[in-house]
Amino acid sequence: MSIKDTAGSTGPRPVASRAVGEHFAGDLRQALLEAAVATLDEAGADGLSLREVARRAGVSHAAPAHHFTDKAGLLTAVATEGFRMLVAYLADAQPDGAGQPADQLAALGRAYAKFAEENPGRFEVMFRPGLLRAGDQAFQRAGDAAFQALRHHIATCQSHGWREREPTDALAAAAWALAHGIAVLRMQGSLARHYPDPSLSGVGQLVTAMTAAPERWAQP
Numbered sequence: 001m002s003i004k005d006t007a008g009s010t011g012p013r014p015v016a017s018r019a020v021g022e023h024f025a026g027d028l029r030q031a032l033l034e035a036a037v038a039t040l041d042e043a044g045a046d047g048l049s050l051r052e053v054a055r056r057a058g059v060s061h062a063a064p065a066h067h068f069t070d071k072a073g074l075l076t077a078v079a080t081e082g083f084r085m086l087v088a089y090l091a092d093a094q095p096d097g098a099g100q101p102a103d104q105l106a107a108l109g110r111a112y113a114k115f116a117e118e119n120p121g122r123f124e125v126m127f128r129p130g131l132l133r134a135g136d137q138a139f140q141r142a143g144d145a146a147f148q149a150l151r152h153h154i155a156t157c158q159s160h161g162w163r164e165r166e167p168t169d170a171l172a173a174a175a176w177a178l179a180h181g182i183a184v185l186r187m188q189g190s191l192a193r194h195y196p197d198p199s200l201s202g203v204g205q206l207v208t209a210m211t212a213a214p215e216r217w218a219q220p
Helices: 003-007 028-043 052-055 063-068 072-093 101-118 118-128 137-159 168-188 190-194 201-211
Strands: none
Touching: 003 118, 028 052, 028 063, 028 072, 028 118, 052 063, 052 072, 063 072, 072 101, 072 118, 072 137, 101 118, 101 137, 101 201, 118 168, 137 168, 168 190, 168 201
């Protein structure tokens, strides 16, 4: 089971009422993270407060500070989990690395856009370092792992003849920028104004248009 299967729920969970002082039954840290994600999905990062997260989780207002210290600490944990989930989305898009490079790249673009669509709150904070503890080691490791996962897929495409002479890191960074830009424009509704098919299938076509070898588009 992938990370997104276990941690991908973004909806609020019903909280059973408890007597004052009664111990929380379950993983309180994870419950607070899920409450934070639900709040982010509804109100965005600017609308999130530790008190609201505690209320949604059904615990005392001091609980989030106990586990995360402050809002930045909580958002950093959400972003860290988000990068780990993104790795799982990319892996699910290419479980065995098979297929033609153009098809692989299109699948990766769709996976990135799907992650953003299904996890809007996480996606928002993952790329806003001013809201986070950007120097947090767990956060940095998770972000690096996500980039390395993308780099691995790019290297696989190169091994099948796609731009094999180009620097892998540069191609991976360019692919990331392309996928991220498409995902953001799609979520904001701007893509639909200028492109007739903003669906996930359409995302794949956009990626192909930018990454396919010139001969793929050659007229007979």
